Amino acid sequence: MAFWSQYSTLFRSERFGCFLYNAMSNCLLELDQAHYDYLRQLENNPGHAEEGIGDAFFELLREKHVLVEEEENEKLLMIKQYQRNCNCYGQQNLSLTICPTLACNFDCSYCFENSQHDTTVMSDETIDNLMKFITERAGSGKVSLIWYGGEPTLAFDAIETVTRRIFDDGPELESAQLVSNGFLLDKKNPDLFNDLKISNIQITLDGPQAMHDRRRKLLNGGTTYDRIIRNIDRLMDSSYNGSCDIRVNIDKRNMDFFIPLREQISDRYPKKKISVHASKLKTTQPWGLSESEWITYCIKLYYDHGILTKSMFYPHSNETGLCVAHFNNMYVIGPSGELYKCWEDVGIPEMTIGNVNSKSPITKHHIQAQYTIATDQYAHEECKACSFLPICSEICPKTWLDARKNSVNKHDAYCTHYKTHLSECMDVFYDIYLTAETGKKLLNKPVTPLEAYGYRIIQSSRDGLSDQAQ
Numbered sequence: 188m189a190f191w192s193q194y195s196t197l198f199r200s201e202r203f204g205c206f207l208y209n210a211m212s213n214c215l216l217e218l219d220q221a222h223y224d225y226l227r228q229l230e231n232n233p234g235h236a237e238e239g240i241g242d243a244f245f246e247l248l249r250e251k252h253v254l255v256e257e258e259e260n261e262k263l264l265m266i267k268q269y270q271r272n273c274n275c276y277g278q279q280n281l282s283l284t285i286c287p288t289l290a291c292n293f294d295c296s297y298c299f300e301n302s303q304h305d306t307t308v309m310s311d312e313t314i315d316n317l318m319k320f321i322t323e324r325a326g327s328g329k330v331s332l333i334w335y336g337g338e339p340t341l342a343f344d345a346i347e348t349v350t351r352r353i354f355d356d357g358p359e360l361e362s363a364q365l366v367s368n369g370f371l372l373d374k375k376n377p378d379l380f381n382d383l384k385i386s387n388i389q390i391t392l393d394g395p396q397a398m399h400d401r402r403r404k405l406l407n408g409g410t411t412y413d414r415i416i417r418n419i420d421r422l423m424d425s426s427y428n429g430s431c432d433i434r435v436n437i438d439k440r441n442m443d444f445f446i447p448l449r450e451q452i453s454d455r456y457p458k459k460k461i462s463v464h465a466s467k468l469k470t471t472q473p474w475g476l477s478e479s480e481w482i483t484y485c486i487k488l489y490y491d492h493g494i495l496t497k498s499m500f501y502p503h504s505n506e507t508g509l510c511v512a513h514f515n516n517m518y519v520i521g522p523s524g525e526l527y528k529c530w531e532d533v534g535i536p537e538m539t540i541g542n543v544n545s546k547s548p549i550t551k552h553h554i555q556a557q558y559t560i561a562t563d564q565y566a567h568e569e570c571k572a573c574s575f576l577p578i579c580s581e582i583c584p585k586t587w588l589d590a591r592k593n594s595v596n597k598h599d600a601y602c603t604h605y606k607t608h609l610s611e612c613m614d615v616f617y618d619i620y621l622t623a624e625t626g627k628k629l630l631n632k633p634v635t636p637l638e639a640y641g642y643r644i645i646q647s648s649r650d651g652l653s654d655q656a657q
């Protein structure tokens with residue numbers, strides 16, 4: 188006999204009706220009232236399954252692990268854990284975040300780095316050893332780079348030297364991205380970004396001019412908005428063939444300024460490869476948004492303005508790692524060749540895991556292990572008992588470790604937001620689905636309505652939308 192899985196959730200949305208979500212298969216079904224009522228009974232009385240409601244529906248419930256055999260979930264979880272470990276510890280392509288300097292010409296009010304005045308720039312000797320590190324670690328694979336800092340454009344010569352040496356005698360450079368405050372971009376010919384294979388430049392603007400200038404000043408107190416905008420103008424009018432991504436760090440003080448900025452940018456650069464995205468500022472200050480406030484804000488951005496926030500409205504299956512901290516072949520490298528496993532560790536000596544200038548570059552394996560093994564939810568009893576484990580995939584490893592170290596309310600600090608906001612997020616997802624469905628109808632593409640079978644699959648996997656009706 189099959190049992191109701193602990194990973195299956197029935198819920199009724201005020202806006203959209205009845206749904207069933209299964210976290211193990213990451214599948215969302217829309218139900219009519221009869222199917223919903225049937226499943227409510229089934230949830231509380233497994234024997235009810237025998238009465239049936241149609242073989243096809245019953246088979247679907249089995250296929251999507253809504254109903255499971257004994258020990259089926261344990262096996263499925265083990266597979267997910269195995270896949271996660273393969274992904275994290277396998278020798279995937281090398282991915283490096285390189286800080287050619289930690290110096291910065293800005294003094295942002297919320298910066299977590301305290302190294303603006305450290306003027307060290309990556310030396311030729313460190314670049315030589317970095318090249319050895321890259322060649323050894325990449326093996327026959329490729330390398331991708333993110334240029335980070337400090338402000339990386341303050342050490343652009345090092346960016347150029349490393350990239351050209353990779354072209355000359357390193358592995359294939361798959362992609363490069365530049366994370367910059369945007370102030371000094373006019374010092375370089377935009378063609379150079381193409382030459383260095385920089386296909387995306389991320390620039391932070393924290394709102395329209397007055398708001399931005401209040402938060403992101405020069406070290407000498409000068410304003411920065413005007414010059415950054417002029418530099419983006421120049422970039423967008425140039426032969427640069429990559430994209431530009433404007434990041435807006437959001438807290439309570441500037442959350443109402445995101446839309447005005449976004450509108451200004453889209454008016455100013457029509458049909459250009461430029462996007463604007465909101466990012467929650469990580470801070471313990473009272474003006475920081477709680478996770479719940481952030482989700483409410485993103486939902487409002489969607490309903491009021493049609494803006495989709497990445498990784499917010501539909502879960503990813505928990506079969507891979509999240510960031511550099513989880514993956515074996517990803518590192519952050521500082522200007523003196525020091526190696527880290529997290530962007531936020533940059534400049535903190537006790538968080539280095541080694542140095543490319545040493546004969547054995549990695550020496551502090553325990554820090555590396557801590558970021559991967561100690562943050563593996565599959566190894567924690569409380570997570571193994573949690574109904575969200577199969578989709579708890581977006582937890583920052585550093586936040587996890589800090590929360591456990593400081594004994595703060597761990598679950599508030601790092602549990603997936605679907606634990607508390609599943610139906611609200613699914614509402615948004617379903618609304619997106621309906622919009623796509625309307626588009627299909629307009630194009631005379633086939634759409635199977637709910638009424639045809641009394642249930643239909645809205646989403647059956649982690650990527651993309653599915654309207655495959657049953």
Ligand code: SF4
Pocket residue numbers: 509510511512528529530531583584585586
């Ligand atoms: S551990 Fe967290 S802060 Fe560090 S790189 Fe990963 S996501 Fe970013």
Ligand code: SF4
Pocket residue numbers: 564569570571573574575576579582598601602603606
């Ligand atoms: S971190 Fe929280 S939500 Fe995620 S599996 Fe563990 S207990 Fe569940």
